[in-house]
Amino acid sequence: MQHLDDATRTELEAAAFRRLLRHLDEHKEVQNIDLMILADFCRNCLSKWLVAAADERGVDFDYDSAREHVYGMPYPEWKAKYQQEATPEQLAAFEARQAAKKERQDG
Template sequence: MDHLDDATRTELEAAAFRRLLRHLDEHKEVQNIDLMILADFCRNCLSKWLVSAAEERGEALDYEAAREYVYGMPYSEWKTHYQQEATPQQQAAFAARQAQKQEKAR
């Protein structure tokens, strides 16, 4: 992508991000804990990254507004309709992932 000008690259990155959000929206069965176990990020992380990017540019973006953008609805509504209780297996896999990250950090 080095041959692209900054504006075009930014437009492509933004389009890919919007596609990622649509994909996550189309797959609400994928729980945040599953994303955290497999990829070490979730929908909440995307929301935090948006807030951080806004702050870096001197813009104000409320975390709840960012979450509503990422989730496509208020987080409380998404949680009520789509979030499931983490299974013991998911909790164990998440704990193992966290331990693995801590070990790498040493």
């Protein structure tokens, strides 16, 4: 993408991000813990990254608003409708991923 001007690159990246949000919205069955286990990020991470990007640019954009944008609805509503309790297996897999990540960082 080095051959693209900054505006075009930004438009393409923004379009890809919007597509990622649509994809996640179409797959509400994929729980945040599943995303964390597999990819080390989740919908909440995307929300935090949006807030951080806004902060870097001096834009007022709070975490609740960011989560509503990412989830497509207020987070408490999404959580009540779609969030499931993590299973013991999911929690164990998440803890193993975190431990391995810490080993890599410390190693």
